Amino acid sequence: MILNEEVLKHALIGGTILGGGGGGSREEGILLGREALKYGSPELMPIEVLKDEDIVVTVSAVGAPAAKDKYITGDDYVRTIELLKKISGKDIAGIITNENGGIATINGWLQSAKLGIPLIDAPCNGRAHPTGVMGSIGLHSLENYVTYQAAAGGNKENGMYTEIMTKGSIDNTAKLVRQAAIAAGGLVAVARNPVSVKYLKKNAAIGGIHHAIELGKAFYEGLEESGEKAVKNVAEVLNGIILTEGTIRRFNLNTSGGFDVGSLWVNEYELTFWNEYMTAEADGKRIATFPDLIMTFDKNTGFPVTSAEIKNGQEIIIIKADKSNLKLGSGMKDKKLFEDVEKILDKEIIKYVF
Structure with missing residues (x-):
């Protein structure tokens, strides 16, 4: 599926709804999506286009959406991919988002457009969730599993810009990323958890982004009649x-x-x-x-x-x-x-x- 303004419109609404109260702001998602489209038309691809042994990473935003000092730029999202490649030493064949939400459904569009890495329709979860571990697709339960995470965000002008690279257990690295979000003013962009396509096929919410897009279409069809019809x-x-x-x-x-x-x-x-x-x-x-x-x-x-x-x-x-x-x-x-x-x-x- 080629991603364009029409798909963005549907994805943002469907994603916000599936955010279930979280998942980030739709207004910020609009800005992020349109910035991505400036670099071309990224494509949402089914997981079958990759080989089982290929490595895919999760991208997200972590923090408190209502935080007054939150600050993330498009460059921060791209920076996390660069940092993750540096600390993990892995070649990245695909990008997935962690969940659906106003920003979350659009996670990966910009990174894919700027870096040329395929965007895969296999989110960690088809709805939004509060903790990073909930979006770790079961990796936290694997004995002795070691992951990598990278985060960036915050306003450089007021000295709050923060970026980290961390290696360790899912739980410990997730806690460090959450602390980085607090230090950065409330929110950071994140890239994390390199895994194989074979693992994703068993643990991710396959087709979750397409689900959000279809839900968004139904919303706007109803909105042509009324707001209440859209909700129905x-x-x-x-x-x-x-x-x-x-x-x-x-x-x-x-x-x-x-x-x-x-x-x-x-x-x-x-x-x-x-x-x-x-x-x-x-x-x-x-x-x-x-x-x-x-x-x-x-x-x-x-x-x-x-x-x-x-x-x-x-x-x-x-x-x-x-x-x-x-x-x-x-x-x-x-x-x-x-x-x-x-x-x-x-x-x-x-x-x-x-």
Whole structure:
């Protein structure tokens, strides 16, 4: 699939929706995508174009999207590929994104366009997730596995620019990258986890980017009629339902440890989020639990809004779709990775998922 302005339009909306409250800002995704298209028309390729032994790396942004001092340029995304090649010594045959989201779905477009490395439709996860380990496609569970990660970001003019190269376990390197994001003002571009195509075929969310593009098409088809029709189309494509619509009567957001954490209330519903929406409850009864997709839309425009963009008093529509209707990577199948969610939110998660 040749990537152009029309595909960008659909990918950004579909990706933002599949971000489930996280995955970065669609506005920043527009800028990143258009910058990539200045260098030509990169192509989204199926994983079958590569050999099983070829090496593919994951690219992403890591941090808190609501951080006031966050700063990433297109050069930072490209720089991480250069740093990763330097520390790992590996030839990179393909690039994948870590997840879907407003920025995340576009991750890799610029690197592919500028460096000529194929962009492969095999994201680590078909929806957004809060921690780097969740997007590690099961590598954290491999005994003695050693990975490489590189990160860059921050405003050079105020002395916050930071870049790191790190080698070690998935968990330790992910924590170092998160600390780099904090040092850089809240967000960094990342390249990480060189793996074989053979491994990806078993553990990635194959076709996840195409899924986002098709979802975006359905959204815009509905938008020709109304914002509410656009949201209904999304729910239908995902085999989901509209939970409620109304005015946000209470909203809490704290940026801490490189994450956005908080909650909001609409009618009888409470949503909690850790970058992404984690739970939906109605009068205390659990209705949906991550990795189920919970997403918010502006009632007046129909457009999706992330947890970092939500405002108290805003009129929104809330939808949910069961995880069985999503394309998920192997990181979503590890019970241990959900323990941190329970600690952060002080809510039971695991018993609703596994």
